[in-house]
Amino acid sequence: MATHYTPYREEPDRHRLPAALRAPLEARTWRELGYVLTGLPVAVALFVWTVTMVSLGAGLLVTFVGVPVLALGLVGCRGFGTLERARAGALLKVKVAAPEPLRPGGPGPLSWLGAVLKSGSSWRHLVYALVHFPWAVFSFSLAISFWTYGWALLTYPLWFWVFPMWAGQGGIQLYGDDHHSVYLDNPWEITATALVGLVFTLLTPWLLRGLTTVDGLLVRGLLGPSRLTARVEELESDRGVVVDTAAADLRRIERDLHDGAQARLVNLAMGLGLAKEKLHHDPETAARMVEEAHGEVKTALKELRDLARGIHPAILTDRGLDAALSHIATRCTVPVTLTVDLPTRPTPAIEGITYYTASELLQNISKHSHAHHATLDLWHTPHHLMLQIRDDGIGGADPGRGTGLAGLAERLGAVDGVLVVDSPPGGPTVVTAELPWRA
Structure with missing residues (x-):
């Protein structure tokens, strides 16, 4: 279904600490760390399975045995893909739909083998297995190094006594040769060590966020449905x-x-x-x-x-959106300031949906907004027709309640349009419709 959405409105920030300071302790950071740490064993198992089965299948292709071996390898990759989508959904909150199912051309094992081998999704899973393995090794090494060194250095003031008591030295050895050694053992050095650890600890969540962003792109791009299937x-x-x-x-x-x-x-x-x-x-x-x-x-x-x-009003057919919107603006119970900036007329279908959307939104203003003034702006970008209606009313418009705004979003979505509603309690309300520009 075509995308339509309303902007996510965050709750007021009730935290006393800034995001940079509380990031190391947030649940999201720990989930991302868990994803990176569990990703390595999964990537190793998937890589070993893929290389083994593909190599074995390719080597046996001179006989018929290689075909089912290769198909079995691809099926195993699809099974690992299911695990990876579930892991991304649970730990990264990345929801990826399952790829298109296999569609054998008929009954029997040969049709099933053909469906597996002809499926683009199966080969994308194989590519994921080969690409994800080196990335998982890199992510694991980087994440575990930053995480362990950061927390170890940050907590150094709590455990530096281990060295003089059990190791016979003043602290962590920073440098040493045959003539002299440097230990982190005085209060200033211990404090500096903890500060370095604090920097590492504060950087680690953002490092994890960057690493898992790449993971999310890999899962979406290779383990989900193809763009063609999604578009269909x-x-x-x-x-x-x-x-x-x-x-x-x-x-x-x-x-x-x-x-x-x-x-x-x-x-x-x-x-x-x-x-x-x-x-x-x-x-x-x-x-x-x-x-x-x-x-x-x-x-x-x-x-x-x-x-x-x-x-479909005759004025819209005869004179276009400028005149038609002027007409419905005069019928609104709230004074409306109208601005239309279009170089040419769009296609009749886009004109009709734009007119209907503006008419419904102005009716909502008349019935529910308690506004004193409204503005209606219509303009175009190189690829889109933009309609924005703003009022100074009481706000609180929610597409989730009732069918009016939700119905408009569905109408716009049918032509690849988008409806954005920004209506906090107390106002103002701003509704923006984006439609494809087709002249």
Whole structure:
């Protein structure tokens, strides 16, 4: 499904210590350290399995035995991939979807072997096994060195007494030859050692963060679904959203016609029938009933015009977004300042979704915001059409509550658009819609 999101709003920082000082003790740091430490044995096992099975399979390819051996090796890599995705999700909070499943062309072991060998995901898992091993060795060595040296030096004032008591020397030997030796044994040297350890300890969390960022990229890029598969699934999801939205619009139009104009036209037909019956023996009553029917016709025409405007207003087709947005801005109960800066008109589909989005957001302002003023800005970048509506109301708009903003996000997502809602309690509310620019 196309991406749509609302910005994450962090809770007010209640910590007294800055992030740099509390990072060594945070749960995230310990999880990342655990990921790096457990990554080495997993990488060794995966690398040994991959090299062994691929080498054996390649060597036996002259016989038919090599094909199933190679396929078994790839299946094992996929199994390790499941473990790696679970490990990344648990320790790094990196959620990676499983790759596309194997799709044998028919029953039987030969079809299964063909599906394994033809699967791009299987070979990406093999690449991961070969690439991740040297990276895991490097990450493990760097992380364990920084971590152990940092904490050892930082806590040196607590355990330096071990050297004079058990080793027969004043402290850690910094330098020594046949003529003289330098030990870290006086208060100034012990304090300097602890400060060096503090620097290492404070740097270690950020080092771990950088190392595990690379791990996350490897897991996402090689162990998840391919970009083509993800795009196909996204388009299928978007197609479902478009179908559901179109069906909902048709139901709304049917309901509006049935409950509005159709009901008025039925009453109008009945009224004109009664007026026809009274035309000869009670012309005054008939004239009054015709006058009432005339009023019903005007009301029905207005409802039909409003319904047509809600589907696709004529002003949008004839004059474009500038005029159409100016028209709906005048209907808003809050004064709206409108700014439109477009070099050309976008495609009708993008125009329609932009108009619908602006109309719904202005209706929300009229109904819920208690604002005194609003602004509507429409502009374009080289690749996107940007719509931003801001009001000075009470805020608190949440796409998670109700269906209005969530429905808008789904409509935008169907054309690869994005809806961003920033509405803290007390306001102001800023809603930004980003659509692809198609002229």
